[in-house]
Amino acid sequence: MKIAFYGSSILSSYWNGAATYYRGLLRALAERGYDITFYEPDVYDRQKNRDIDPPDWCKVVVYDGTIEALKRVATEAGNADIVVKTSGVGFEDDALLSHVLAASSPAAMKIFWDVDAPATLAELKSQPDHPLHQALGQIDMVLTYGGGHPVVDAYRALGAADCIPIYNALDPETHHPVAPDPRFNADLGFLGNRLPDREARVETFFLDCAARSPEQSFLLGGSGWGDKPMSSNVNYIGHVSTRDHNAFNVTPKAVLNISRASMAETGFSPATRVFEAAGAGACLITDAWVGLELFLADGEEVLVARDGHDVADLLRDLTPEKAKAIGERALARVLSEHTYAHRAAEADRIFRAFAGARAVEPVQ
Incomplete structure (x- = not known):
C-alpha cells in the first residue's frame, strides 16, 4: 500500500x-x-x-x-x-x-x-x-x-x-548503548528545547534542583536556554545533534525527562526521550504522570519524581551501581515491548x- x-x-x-x-x-x-x-x-x-x-x-x-x-x-x-x-x-x-x-x-x-x-x-x-x-x-x-x-x-x-x-x-538502530563521552560528564543531564509549556517545569525539576545541590554537576542541552539564569554547577551546551543523543544519555549518572505541562496533565504521553534514554541503557529520572506504568516500572526501570526536591533526593541516593542496574532493566523492557x-x-x-x-x- x-x-x-x-x-x-x-x-x-x-x-x-x-x-x-x-x-x-x-x-x-x-x-x-x-x-x-x-x-x-x-x-x-x-x-x-x-x-x-x-x-x-x-x-x-x-x-x-x-x-x-x-x-x-x-x-x-x-x-x-x-x-x-x-x-x-x-x-x-x-x-x-x-x-x-x-x-x-x-x-x-x-x-x-x-x-x-x-x-x-x-x-x-x-x-x-x-x-x-x-x-x-x-x-x-x-x-x-x-x-x-x-x-x-x-x-x-x-x-x-x-x-x-x-x-x-525505541528505534534500536539509532538509539542504543555507546561508550561514555567526556563532553557530557555530569551527575544529571537534561535535554530539551525551551518552550513556554515546559519552562516552568524545567525550573522546578532541573534548575531549582541544581541550585540546591551544589555538590552535584548538571548538564543542560537544547536550544533557547542561553539567557536563562542558572547556577554555576549547570553546564549549558546548547543544541545537541541527534548523532550525540546516545552519548548524552549514557554519560551522566542519570538523565531527566520533564514532560510539557499539557502532556503531564493528560497522561499516557511518553516523550521520545523516554525511549531514547532507555534504549541507550541510561538511568532515567522522570516527572510523574498517569500511565507511566504501561511503559516502565517505577523503582525498577525508571525513577519517578514529583518535584525538584524529589529529583535532588533521588540523585543524592543514586549510586553508579544502582543507576547501571536501572538502565539495564529499562533497556530490556523497551526492547521486548516498546520498539x-x-x-x-x-x-x-x-x-x-x-x-x-x-x-x-x-x-x-
Whole structure:
C-alpha cells in the first residue's frame, strides 16, 4: 500500500521533536512493505540543519513554503491508498489539511495523526470555528502518539470516527548503548528545547534542583536556554545533534525527562526521550504522570519524581551501581515491548482492518 505522509520534517530534528517518531515508525512500516512518500515544507531553517540524509526506505519531497507549492504536493495525495496529515506541520496547516482531503481518493484511508494531542484539543476547545472541527467528518481515523483514554474520549466526543494511540517507542538502530563521552560528564543531564509549556517545569525539576545541590554537576542541552539564569554547577551546551543523543544519555549518572505541562496533565504521553534514554541503557529520572506504568516500572526501570526536591533526593541516593542496574532493566523492557517494530505492527493491523472493512462495504 502507498502512504502519502504530510508532516513537519523527517530530515531534520531542528525544532522538530517529532522527527524521531516519524523516522522510527515509517522505517518500520517500510520494512513491512509500505511504499511511503513524506512531504515536508522548507521552513524554520530545518533544511539548513538536516541531521540525516534522505533515507532509502522513504521518498522525501521537500516543498517551498508557498501556497502554490503546498497545493502542488497536496494533489499527490490522490495517488495514495493511505493519506496522513499530521498536526504541527508548521506551514499553513489548515490549508494543507483542506487540500489534501480534497485531493484524496474516495477509497483512500484518510488519517489525521496528532503528535501533540493535548495542544490540539486545547485549540479545538477554545476555537469552535477551528477548521479541524469540520474536517473530522471527512477523516476516517485520528491516530496519536500519546494521550491514552483521555485523548481518545475527547476526540470521539468531537465527532472523530475513531481515535487510537500509536505511542512513541525505541528505534534500536539509532538509539542504543555507546561508550561514555567526556563532553557530557555530569551527575544529571537534561535535554530539551525551551518552550513556554515546559519552562516552568524545567525550573522546578532541573534548575531549582541544581541550585540546591551544589555538590552535584548538571548538564543542560537544547536550544533557547542561553539567557536563562542558572547556577554555576549547570553546564549549558546548547543544541545537541541527534548523532550525540546516545552519548548524552549514557554519560551522566542519570538523565531527566520533564514532560510539557499539557502532556503531564493528560497522561499516557511518553516523550521520545523516554525511549531514547532507555534504549541507550541510561538511568532515567522522570516527572510523574498517569500511565507511566504501561511503559516502565517505577523503582525498577525508571525513577519517578514529583518535584525538584524529589529529583535532588533521588540523585543524592543514586549510586553508579544502582543507576547501571536501572538502565539495564529499562533497556530490556523497551526492547521486548516498546520498539517501533511493535508500533508498526499495531499500525499495520489498523490499516489492514480498515482496508478489509472497506472492501466489503456494500455499493451505494
